[in-house]
Each structure stands twice: as structure tokens, then as C-alpha cells.
Amino acid sequence: MAKRTKNDELAQLARNVNMADVARAAGVSMATTSRALNDQPGVAPATRERVLEVARQHAYVVSPAASTLSGGATRRIAVVVPHLSRWFFGEVLEGIDATLRGAGYDLMLYRVGEGADRDSFFELLPARRKVDGVLVVGIPASEAEQERLTTMGVQIVAAGGQVAPYPTVSIDDHGAGRQAVNHLVNLGHRRIAMIDAIDPNASHWPVAGRALAFTEAREERDLDPDPELFQRVPWSARHGAEAMAALLALDEPPTAVLAHSDELAIGALHTIRRAGLDTPRDISVVGIDDHPLSEELDLTTVRQDVREQGRLAARMLLDGLAGLDQAPWTVLPTRLVIRGTTGRPRQG
Amino acid sequence: MAKRTKNDELAQLARNVNMADVARAAGVSMATTSRALNDQPGVAPATRERVLEVARQHAYVVSPAASTLSGGATRRIAVVVPHLSRWFFGEVLEGIDATLRGAGYDLMLYRVGEGADRDSFFELLPARRKVDGVLVVGIPASEAEQERLTTMGVQIVAAGGQVAPYPTVSIDDHGAGRQAVNHLVNLGHRRIAMIDAIDPNASHWPVAGRALAFTEAREERDLDPDPELFQRVPWSARHGAEAMAALLALDEPPTAVLAHSDELAIGALHTIRRAGLDTPRDISVVGIDDHPLSEELDLTTVRQDVREQGRLAARMLLDGLAGLDQAPWTVLPTRLVIRGTTGRPRQG
DNA sequence: CACAGTTTCGGAAACGTTTCCAACACCTCC
DNA sequence: GGAGGTGTTGGAAACGTTTCCGAAACTGTG
Numbered sequence: 183m184a185k186r187t188k189n190d191e192l193a194q195l196a197r198n199v200n201m202a203d204v205a206r207a208a209g210v211s212m213a214t215t216s217r218a219l220n221d222q223p224g225v226a227p228a229t230r231e232r233v234l235e236v237a238r239q240h241a242y243v244v245s246p247a248a249s250t251l252s253g254g255a256t257r258r259i260a261v262v263v264p265h266l267s268r269w270f271f272g273e274v275l276e277g278i279d280a281t282l283r284g285a286g287y288d289l290m291l292y293r294v295g296e297g298a299d300r301d302s303f304f305e306l307l308p309a310r311r312k313v314d315g316v317l318v319v320g321i322p323a324s325e326a327e328q329e330r331l332t333t334m335g336v337q338i339v340a341a342g343g344q345v346a347p348y349p350t351v352s353i354d355d356h357g358a359g360r361q362a363v364n365h366l367v368n369l370g371h372r373r374i375a376m377i378d379a380i381d382p383n384a385s386h387w388p389v390a391g392r393a394l395a396f397t398e399a400r401e402e403r404d405l406d407p408d409p410e411l412f413q414r415v416p417w418s419a420r421h422g423a424e425a426m427a428a429l430l431a432l433d434e435p436p437t438a439v440l441a442h443s444d445e446l447a448i449g450a451l452h453t454i455r456r457a458g459l460d461t462p463r464d465i466s467v468v469g470i471d472d473h474p475l476s477e478e479l480d481l482t483t484v485r486q487d488v489r490e491q492g493r494l495a496a497r498m499l500l501d502g503l504a505g506l507d508q509a510p511w512t513v514l515p516t517r518l519v520i521r522g523t524t525g526r527p528r529q530g
Numbered sequence: 531m532a533k534r535t536k537n538d539e540l541a542q543l544a545r546n547v548n549m550a551d552v553a554r555a556a557g558v559s560m561a562t563t564s565r566a567l568n569d570q571p572g573v574a575p576a577t578r579e580r581v582l583e584v585a586r587q588h589a590y591v592v593s594p595a596a597s598t599l600s601g602g603a604t605r606r607i608a609v610v611v612p613h614l615s616r617w618f619f620g621e622v623l624e625g626i627d628a629t630l631r632g633a634g635y636d637l638m639l640y641r642v643g644e645g646a647d648r649d650s651f652f653e654l655l656p657a658r659r660k661v662d663g664v665l666v667v668g669i670p671a672s673e674a675e676q677e678r679l680t681t682m683g684v685q686i687v688a689a690g691g692q693v694a695p696y697p698t699v700s701i702d703d704h705g706a707g708r709q710a711v712n713h714l715v716n717l718g719h720r721r722i723a724m725i726d727a728i729d730p731n732a733s734h735w736p737v738a739g740r741a742l743a744f745t746e747a748r749e750e751r752d753l754d755p756d757p758e759l760f761q762r763v764p765w766s767a768r769h770g771a772e773a774m775a776a777l778l779a780l781d782e783p784p785t786a787v788l789a790h791s792d793e794l795a796i797g798a799l800h801t802i803r804r805a806g807l808d809t810p811r812d813i814s815v816v817g818i819d820d821h822p823l824s825e826e827l828d829l830t831t832v833r834q835d836v837r838e839q840g841r842l843a844a845r846m847l848l849d850g851l852a853g854l855d856q857a858p859w860t861v862l863p864t865r866l867v868i869r870g871t872t873g874r875p876r877q878g
Numbered sequence: 879c880a881c882a883g884t885t886t887c888g889g890a891a892a893c894g895t896t897t898c899c900a901a902c903a904c905c906t907c908c
Numbered sequence: 909g910g911a912g913g914t915g916t917t918g919g920a921a922a923c924g925t926t927t928c929c930g931a932a933a934c935t936g937t938g
Contacts, residue, residue, distance in 0.1 A: 247598035248924030272615035419826040478767040559918040596894030
């Protein structure tokens with residue numbers, strides 16, 4: 183009999199149960215059923231219990247389409263990212279997913295690169311009748327695109343990016359750069375290089391955040407102002423390696439290197455190894471991120487809590503949807519993690 | 531005047547335009563408007579053009595909720611993954627997203643770990659009225675869970691995983707292991723170790739695919755059968771490093787190591803470095819995946835096209851939705867990429 | 879018991895699209 | 909001209925839920 187009941191239940195899943203079925207079985211109206219299932223006031227506790235039990239027995243799930251059409255809310259959030267296979271975005275998504283899931287929201291993913299996809303997304307905003315809110319992650323959106331986005335008529339929060347006309351979450355990017363460069367200065371380095379990252383998909387990339395901290399420190403702390411020490415390359419370990427090779431080919435190589443991200447730092451480390459040099463004996467390297475591989479590589483780095491950024495961004499969006507107050511701008515601190523790739527400069 | 535037109539358009543986006551508005555402006559009925567917008571037959575070309583132009587001028591987008599409620603199709607695909615921040619899943623998602631986007635489908639992301647989330651997902655199948663199909667990626671689903679999934683009444687395709695009662699895409703996992711171990715054998719290695727990966731979230735992890743190829747090769751090719759040479763650890767660079775340390779602590783360390791994935795291999799490489807040893811001079815290392823960092827690390831590895839798996843899986847699902855024939859099981863080949871971490875065993 | 883206030887309940891309209899089928903228009907052939 | 913076939917069009921019903929508002933039931937007080 184147990185086997186037969188299981189089969190009946192399976193068959194019932196295939197034939198979707200509607201609220202009308204639940205109402206009939208519970209002996210109440212559609213309106214009462216809806217109120218009971220949606221935890222709305224105006225239902226006697228005993229009636230509510232009965233309806234919930236009948237719904238459970240029928241394995242009833244609401245029709246999201248009918249619910250949205252009638253009540254307006256989609257209970258879906260769009261997450262817009264420029265890349266999927268890079269660590270940062272996967273990590274943010276972990277935080278976002280957990281928070282949305284906990285609140286009963288679904289996550290719709292939009293990977294928006296360049297060209298037709300991007301034009302289509304920002305021009306017509308096709309997502310606007312599909313979601314209640316949008317989380318924009320690390321998209322180098324132009325001011326026009328940002329403004330366009332606000333016309334969607336949905337809540338927007340940005341993470342991991344730049345100033346925008348909607349609430350944002352980010353790390354103290356400038357502070358992170360500051361921590362890294364100060365660490366090197368305090369070790370005694372004066373000829374310090376930076377390998378900065380540019381987004382291969384962005385049309386321009388102003389000197390801001392981490393890079394700005396570096397250029398400012400050069401002036402304030404009397405560091406070597408050699409422009410050759412400021413390298414800007416597309417992010418990837420390989421480009422980091424190539425930039426490090428260019429730095430090692432200078433008449434006077436730097437004694438320390440600040441890399442925009444751990445991925446660039448990893449590439450730089452391997453160029454150093456291949457050149458027969460070592461950290462921190464011959465040259466110091468510090469990254470930013472604390473990527474999972476950094477601990478294994480013993481890389482000194484500035485840690486940012488990427489997952490927390492995702493959680494916070496989602497939290498802020500949900501608060502906005504619930505009509506609660508939103509902080510317009512939340513900045514997470516970063517923390518210097520000293521490992522084995524930084525030390526005092528070599529004498530002479 | 532140009533500024534004023536732009537503002538009118540922006541205001542119009544905020545107030546959603548419905549199909550009734552388009553029909554009225556085009557001077558046709560709702561039925562004709564729907565046919566024209568959906569590329570259905572039974573509309574005169576001139577009428578269709580007129581409707582399309584009016585829709586474009588009004589920046590009309592359909593109400594997905596009304597469309598789904600009326601026509602049944604959601605045009606959404608669920609992608610179910612056990613992790614988000616690991617490279618493999620980001621890479622698969624890139625391929626999936628591109629293919630779904632091209633076909634006009636939206637991607638809904640479900641990260642299903644362990645515990646309540648997982649029970650909820652597989653038990654009640656809440657996604658079943660939300661999507662037209664499901665792509666299951668790298669989920670170590672039990673047979674009961676797989677069977678349960680088929681009761682959703684939607685198309686299902688799996689990628690990067692195991693045998694299932696629905697179409698699947700994977701690499702030739704066994705072949706990949708074979709390529710790696712053969713490469714080492716052909717270099718002359720006989721005392722070969724394997725660092726195998728287990729999913730920290732799975733309750734069991736049978737010796738299959740790559741690991742099976744290793745254990746079979748030991749018997750067929752007369753390799754050293756020492757059971758200490760078969761290490762199984764949770765995937766991560768750190769666990770790879772620890773397993774490598776255990777192997778180096780043996781009375782007679784292996785002359786070569788096959789790692790289940792490049793991440794494990796990277797960890798192993800660093801233990802080797804820290805022990806003052808080098809590849810391939812002292813010991814050979816081969817991984818599987820061709821992770822982006824592997825080229826930079828000069829790691830010999832077996833390459834799998836992860837993004838192509840995503841594309842294929844999505845393609846197969848869309849074909850199923852379109853009523854086309856689906857191959858029940860598609861296997862992608864892998865390719866050995868020889869770099870600098872493998873060489874002949876040291877003499878003596 | 880009567881009255882007032884509160885809680886619960888149910889019917890019907892609304893939401894915005896899709897699609898079936900009847901009606902009409904047009905064309906071709908005998 | 910009439911018959912038959914083809915293409916186009918439009919009205920109405922359906923989809924499954926939510927919510928407004930009137931009616932009924934219940935509770936407490938004098």
C-alpha cells in the first residue's frame with residue numbers, strides 16, 4: 183500500500199493541482215484559501231491549519247504566472263554580471279543566492295558582455311516585466327546606462343563597482359590599495375611598481391580606487407615616480423606574468439610589486455620564479471582579494487569578503503522591496519594578510 | 531525638442547504598455563497583434579510590419595506572466611549546481627547562458643547544497659511551475675533524487691555528472707584518466723600515485739571515471755600496487771597540498787602523481803616546491819581540466835572543454851523543448867596538453 | 879435580548895495574454 | 909455567376925491567482 187500511495191503522489195505531481203482544488207477539498211472559498219496560504223490576516227486559525235494541511239497533502243505549489251498577473255510581484259531578482267567564470271563573480275553569487283533563497287526569491291542570471299547583448303539589455307530593458315529588482319555586479323556601466331536602468335521601475339542595487347544613482351555595496355577600494363602600498367613602504371621599499379587591471383570589455387578605465395591609492399602614495403610618501411613602474415594590463419594571470427616580465431626588464435627593476443588582484447599577482451609570481459628569482463628575497467609581491475589559491479601560494483594580500491558583498495547587496499535590495507530604509511552606500515573594510523611574498527628590500 | 535522626446539520615452543517605460551495599447555494604435559485586434567508579435571502565420575505582411583513598428587515605438591515588452599498563464603510556456607530554464615564559486619561551474623554557466631540567451635530563454639539559477647535547501651528542492655520540486663526545463667550540473671544526485679526530478683513534468687538534461695534517467699553531457703572521464711596515466715607510464719614511470727577528489731557535500735563517492743582508469747591501469751600495466759599511492763581528499767588546492775605531503779612522506783615517494791583536477795595539482799605542486807623539490811626533475815605531476823592558471827604554471831594536464839559542455843547541454847534541452855530528437859548521452863573527448871611538469875623519472 | 883464592534887468568509891472582477899473558431903474577403907476555375 | 913479554396917481578421921473564452929467589498933458570524937457589554 184505504501185508503494186501505491188507513493189505512485190499516486192507522483193502521478194499527482196504531473197497533473198498540477200490548483201488552488202481551486204485545495205479550496206474544494208478544504209471546504210472554503212478561493213479567497214480564504216489564498217489568504218491562508220499567503221499568511222494574510224482574516225482567516226480563523228483552525229481554517230488556516232486545515233487549508234495548509236490540504237495543500238501539503240496535494241503537494242500544491244502556486245502558479246507563479248497567475249500569482250504575478252494578479253498580484254503584481256514576480257518574486258524574482260535579476261543578477262547582472264559581465265563574466266561568469268571568474269572567481270569574484272562566482273563568490274558574489276554564492277552570497278546573493280543564499281540571501282535570496284532565504285527570502286523566497288528566485289535568481290535570474292544575466293551575463294551581459296559587449297555588443298548586441300549589452301545594447302539589447304540596456305536599451306529595451308526586456309527584464310523589466312520579469313523581475314522585482316536588479317543586482318548589478320561589477321558592470322562598468324556608463325552614466326547613460328545607469329540612468330537608463332533606473333527607468334525600469336524596479337529596485338536596483340549595485341555591488342563591486344562604481345558610484346551609481348542607486349544604492350551600492352563595495353569594499354573600500356582605495357583603502358585596500360592604501361593598505362597594500364603602506365605595507366610595502368613600511369617594509370622599506372621605495373621603488374614600488376603596480377600592475378593595474380583594466381576590463382577587456384570596458385571602453386575606458388579611469389585611475390581610481392586601488393590604482394589611485396598607489397599614485398597618491400607615490401607623491402605623499404616620496405616613492406620613486408618612474409612612470410614605467412605603473413603597468414596596466416587586462417586582468418588574467420598571463421597578463422600579470424607579462425607585465426612582471428616588463429618590470430624585470432627595466433634598467434632598475436622594482437624591489438616590490440603591488441598587483442591589482444591576486445590573479446595578476448599569481449602571474450607575476452611565476453615570472454619571478456622563471457627568472458630564477460624569489461619572493462621575498464629578491465622582490466616582494468602583494469595582491470588584493472585573498473583568492474582561494476593565495477593561501478596555498480603563501481601570497482601576501484589584502485582580503486576582501488566577496489561573499490559578504492553579495493549577501494549585503496541582496497539584503498539591501500530585499501529591504502528596499504519591503505519598503506524599509508536602504509543605506510545608499512555601504513563600504514566593507516579590507517584586511518592585510520601578511521604571508522610569505524613580502525619582506526624587506528634586498529640591500530644594495 | 532530632442533530632450534523632451536527622450537523624457538516622454540522614459541516616462542513611457544515606467545508606465546507599462548500592454549498589447550491592447552499596441553493593438554489600438556495599430557488599428558487591429560488583440561488576436562492579430564499577438565500573431566504578428568509572435569511570428570505566427572495568418573497575418574498579412576503589411577499588417578505585421580505595422581504592428582511591429584507600433585510595438586517598437588511604444589517600447590512594448592510582453593507581460594511574461596500573462597503570456598505564461600495563457601500559453602503555458604515560461605521560457606525559463608533552471609540551472610541547478612552544487613557550487614558557484616568553483617571555476618568549473620562558472621565556465622559551464624558561460625556556455626549555458628550564451629546558448630539560452632541566443633534562443634530567447636532566461637536562466638534561473640539554483641544552488642543546491644546540503645540540508646534543508648536540498649531536501650526542499652528535491653522533495654517538493656517548487657521550481658516545477660516556474661521553468662520549462664532543468665539543467666542539472668555536477669550534482670551527485672542519488673537515484674531517488676533523479677527519479678523524483680523526472681516527475682517535474684519538464685525537460686531535463688544533466689552535465690558534468692553521472693549516469694541518469696535523462697539525457698546527459700559529459701567528458702570521457704575514464705578516457706581522461708587513461709590519457710593522463712598513459713602519459714606517465716609512457717615516460718617510464720611505474721610508481722605512480724593518484725590524488726583523487728571527493729565532493730565534500732556528497733555522502734559517498736565511488737571509484738569511477740578518472741580514478742577507475744587509474745586503478746585499472748595499475749593492474750593492466752603492472753604498476754606499483756601500493757595502496758598508499760591512492761589518496762582521496764576533498765577538492766581544493768590545500769587538500770591537494772596535504773595529500774602531496776603525505777605522498778612525499780612515504781618510505782619510497784612516487785615518481786609521478788596524477789591529480790583528479792588542476793586545482794589539486796596546483797596544491798601538490800606547491801608542496802613539492804616547499805619541499806625543495808622540482809618538476810619534472812624530481813617528480814612529475816599531471817592534472818585534469820586545463821584550468822586557466824595551468825598554462826601559467828606550465829602544468830601538464832588533460833584538457834576538457836567545459837564551456838562546450840554547457841553549450842551542448844543547453845542545446846540538447848532546447849531541442850527537447852522544440853520536440854526534436856535528443857541524443858540520450860553525449861560524450862566530449864579530452865586532450866592531453868604536455869607542458870613542463872612531466873618528464874622521465876629520475877634515475878636511481 | 880439588543881446593539882455595536884470585530885473578525886471571518888465568499889463572490890466577482892481584474893490582471894494581460896493566447897488561441898479557437900466563426901465570419902468575411904479575395905481569388906481561381908468551371 | 910456560382911462554387912470551392914485560401915488567407916486574414918476579430919470576439920470571446922480560458923488561463924489561475926489576488927483582492928476589494930459586502931454579507932454573515934461571532935463576541936462583549938449594558
